Amino acid sequence: MLEVEIVSNSQVVVGAELLATARVAVIGYGNQGRSHALNLRDSGVCIEVGGRNGSPALANAHSDGFRPLSSELAVADADLVIVALPDEVHGALCPMLLGAMKPSGVIGFLHGFSVHFGMVAVAKNRGVVLVAPKGPGTALRERFLQGIGIPSLLAVHQGGDDPGRAEALALGWAHGIGSARAGIVRTTFRDEAETDLFGEQAVLCGGLCELIKAAYETLVDAGYPPLLAYTECCHEVKQIADLICDRGMAGMGSAISNTARFGGAASGERLIDSSVRTRMREVLADIQSGAFAARMVSDTEAGSPRLHAARSLAADHPMEESGRAVRALLPWLK
Ligand SMILES: NC(=O)c1ccc[n+]([C@@H]2O[C@H](COP(=O)([O-])OP(=O)(O)OC[C@H]3O[C@@H](n4cnc5c(N)ncnc54)[C@H](OP(=O)(O)O)[C@@H]3O)[C@@H](O)[C@H]2O)c1
Structure with a gap:
């Protein structure tokens, strides 16, 4: 018997419709960030890529046709900010990202590590979500290009002022990277972080x-x-x-x-x-x-x-x- 909930197609559709009109910032363009940015762009989502000055990874983003910005500028107008940075730097960098985001912006993680273990604290009125693909970034991109996908875990740590919108943005994000083709599994930050x-x-x-x-x-x-x-x-x-x-x-x-x-x-x-x-x-x-x-x-x-x-x-x-x-x-x- 399954003890987890697999997200239904009708739930995914609501998210995909919201994301189609949203602005998304991907911060970090490494293993995961590149694949999220490219898959979402190919799914018709409006994407900004951000990172640190002189970043070699941002040069790759430039070659892929993005016009990378500083992280502060990239997140300023974003409805969803995807933190595609190494877990161990979240504690140092997320306060800057959160400070630069608009009040209604939702922050999204690819692993529950930094939030679950208390390295990142977010004000209660802001949505905090998770989409964790169960595979490396290269596989996420390759499978997407093949018309298939890899499964993702999805969780809402807190809904903020608008819980329905925070969850729909996460669903749209998981759909946009191709995970709806393989299965989106609802979980919690704790279970994702500890089992991973x-x-x-x-x-x-x-x-x-x-x-x-x-x-x-x-x-x-x-x-x-x-x-x-x-x-x-x-x-x-x-x-x-x-x-x-x-x-x-x-x-x-x-x-x-x-x-x-x-x-x-x-x-x-x-x-x-x-x-x-x-x-x-x-x-x-x-x-x-x-x-x-x-x-x-x-x-x-x-x-x-x-x-x-x-x-x-x-x-x-x-x-x-x-x-x-x-x-x-x-x-x-x-
Ligand atoms: N790798 C995987 O297979 C995998 C799978 C599932 C989930 N995740 C999760 O995805 C997230 C990102 O992991 P990743 O493996 O994709 O990371 P990564 O490739 O090691 O790094 C991502 C980006 O962070 C930038 N960066 C590194 N240190 C930085 C710093 N101190 N300040 C600012 N930018 C910095 C790097 O660019 P520059 O160095 O060029 O600036 C790079 O673009 C993590 O939460 C991880 O747990 C990863």
Whole structure:
């Protein structure tokens, strides 16, 4: 049984009609901002793009046919301001955006992080909404151009003076980026922020990456060729992930050999045992308490030493060399 509400087409239509006559500002033109601005413009929405002086990203906006403005100018007349800036700078930059917005302007986020964990405070009379696409900006643009879309989560943190208008602007925004073609799911800032962070940390960008690295190192330490180790433990992840996305976990299980299924079931449970589940609960508690968010913000304030160290550690790992060798065999990969 579904315990979430999927937005109906009739609700989306109301939003799309409102957005067609609204002015929208997209602040930041990076991974997400570019795709939101282009998809909304292609959907007929009036868009201003804003950012900081000398921003390399705004040069891309210029090449895409926008006439980028300073953030203050871009938001001044906007009915909806889309904050497409890195989460860790919201606390420092949103007061300036909010101060430059007209009183009826609604502020929109792509992740609940900064609002839910209290880095951004907004006066009660202003609408605060969320449209969080469940995928990277590149996929959002590519799927839109293919006539399909990626799903988005939608939430209203506060409706402000006109709750119906704030929600309709969010619905129109989700529709304009193509998410109505894939599904718009109603949620809250809290649920979006906490599940998104947990998914990233436990699986997508944390647990999975460490699992791959540990398996690669196990094979190489045992004397197997690095190229084989990389292919088996890393490169093939995409084929299995595609099967899981297309058919579900059980469907993936029936698309692989009996040997793979038999061995995977036994060894998977041996590896991901109750001690891993205990630590997963600890990771979740760290997120829910706000401790993770506080560490992220203090790292940013100190010049991001932990973030830079994590990036360098990943770039310097020997498996990167093996990855380049595997990809060189597959020239069709971008
Ligand atoms: N990336 C994803 O796949 C994804 C998916 C779902 C939701 N989100 C959410 O989308 C939002 C934006 O993330 P993103 O990955 O798109 O961000 P991003 O690409 O890292 O950065 C976006 C923009 O912010 C500008 N910027 C960076 N630091 C700045 C600063 N201190 N002052 C002013 N401008 C600054 C950058 O331009 P310049 O450096 O050129 O100025 C860039 O245009 C976040 O809330 C994130 O959680 C991201």
